[in-house]
Amino acid sequence: MFLILLHSEETVPALVTDVIPSEASCTSLTRFASRLNDSLVASPGESVVVVIFEPGPTPSLATSALNILHDMSVSCPKPPRGVLVVLLSASASADAVERTKWQRLGVNMITDSPEAVKTALDLVRAERGGSGPTTECPHCLTKLPFSSMAVHIPLFHCQQKNKPGFCPLCKRTSPRFAVHLVEEHSLEQSVRQPVFALVIVRRPSDGKFLLVDECCSWVPNHMISLIVNLIPKGWWLPGGGVNIGESLSDAAIRETQEEAGVNIVVKGVIQVQHSPASSTREYSRWRAIFYAEPSDSLPPKCIPDFESAGACWVSVDQLPLLPLRGGEPVKWFNYVADGGAIYPLALLGKEN
Numbered sequence: 001m002f003l004i005l006l007h008s009e010e011t012v013p014a015l016v017t018d019v020i021p022s023e024a025s026c027t028s029l030t031r032f033a034s035r036l037n038d039s040l041v042a043s044p045g046e047s048v049v050v051v052i053f054e055p056g057p058t059p060s061l062a063t064s065a066l067n068i069l070h071d072m073s074v075s076c077p078k079p080p081r082g083v084l085v086v087l088l089s090a091s092a093s094a095d096a097v098e099r100t101k102w103q104r105l106g107v108n109m110i111t112d113s114p115e116a117v118k119t120a121l122d123l124v125r126a127e128r129g130g131s132g133p134t135t136e137c138p139h140c141l142t143k144l145p146f147s148s149m150a151v152h153i154p155l156f157h158c159q160q161k162n163k164p165g166f167c168p169l170c171k172r173t174s175p176r177f178a179v180h181l182v183e184e185h186s187l188e189q190s191v192r193q194p195v196f197a198l199v200i201v202r203r204p205s206d207g208k209f210l211l212v213d214e215c216c217s218w219v220p221n222h223m224i225s226l227i228v229n230l231i232p233k234g235w236w237l238p239g240g241g242v243n244i245g246e247s248l249s250d251a252a253i254r255e256t257q258e259e260a261g262v263n264i265v266v267k268g269v270i271q272v273q274h275s276p277a278s279s280t281r282e283y284s285r286w287r288a289i290f291y292a293e294p295s296d297s298l299p300p301k302c303i304p305d306f307e308s309a310g311a312c313w314v315s316v317d318q319l320p321l322l323p324l325r326g327g328e329p330v331k332w333f334n335y336v337a338d339g340g341a342i343y344p345l346a347l348l349g350k351e352n
Contacts, residue, residue: 001124002039002046006032006065007053015114016088019121020051029061033068040072047082047124047142047156051117054089062087066105082140082156084108084124086117093302096211096235096312097321103159103213103309110310111302120155120303127152138165138177150181150306158304182306196287197252198239200332201264203294208313209333210300211235212259214325234325237332238262238311248288248348256292260311261301264292268342270332289332291342 003024005016017025026032039048050069052062069085090112092098099110109120132146139157146168157178165177167184174180201210214236238259242251249266256264268291275285300311314322316333324330336342 002048004035004050008061012053013114016117019118029064032065036072049084049124051086082142084156088117096314097318099312109304116302123151133168135168138163153178154304154306158309193242194283194285195242197242197248198237198287198289199252199256199292200336201292202336203313208315210260210262210311211314212238212311213309234323236325237329252290258307263295265295266290266292268344269347270342
């Protein structure tokens with residue numbers, strides 16, 4: 001792994017400097033360009049991690065650095081096998097509109113937590129120590145043990161469209177390789193039903209709602225060597241399928257923790273929806289929409305994994321500025337904000 005830390009003259013959090021060697025530190029764009037050139041030319045085949053520390057409200061340093069990375073990646077004859085760009089910025093991390101802007105410019109991970117940066121670096125360092133047959137990443141051609149690929153793809157390529165890849169266990173090419181890794185070979189596989197829980201989570205302290213930045217939900221517009229200009233498919237509500245033996249409310253709690261990293265208390269039911277079987281679908285589909293609130297003040301997740309690229313609290317006023325996967329966040333956030341009816345959980349009883 002080739003590390004680069006770009007920052008201005010402000011003091012970098014100690015935890016970051018503890019895990020990134022001093023020779024990786026750059027306080028000027030000239031030094032950054034030189035070290036980046038070393039990584040692209042002198043260390044082909046290595047993963048490159050660029051950490052940009054921006055303490056101010058306007059991450060202008062990051063814009064210039066991403067332009068340099070873009071230009072060098074195009075001209076480099078031997079690009080590295082993976083580039084992870086981390087933006088350490090409190091202002092960008094807390095604002096979904098800002099997060100979206102930086103993701104479109106090529107940032108993989110946005111956080112205000114030095115601890116999260118350390119965890120991400122630990123994940124990259126551990127990639128070579130996985131188990132199983134060697135597998136090639138369909139995005140950057142990195143060769144890793146099979147068990148490490150499910151970590152590598154979301155971390156390095158979470159904002160890119162799923163690509164087909166060859167599975168050495170199934171001996172066939174899967175059209176959505178990242179999804180295949182988890183759904184077919186995860187140790188935590190579970191049987192799902194056509195029953196779903198969707199969660200509207202509102203933070204009482206400021207009235208903001210929780211949205212999830214889903215992995216692999218962006219469609220490439222045109223691809224260059226390392227940076228992709230992306231058209232977003234959307235931010236979405238936490239939720240997902242209900243496991244066998246799991247209650248609807250327990251599924252709501254689990255899915256919100258997995259996708260958003262937020263612990264919740266389910267307060268009530270907004271609506272129960274049913275779509276009957278038809279000529280095009282042999283099963284009935286059920287979905288419960290819950291209202292919930294956070295049970296603590298911990299921030300949403302920021303390290304991309306298979307579940308999502310992160311999550312963020314947003315206001316209703318921000319929704320028109322965000323690329324949403326569909327219209328339901330607008331519908332249900334306004335419904336709750338306007339005092340719409342929320343029914344007791346006892347409405348969802350069990351059969352005798």
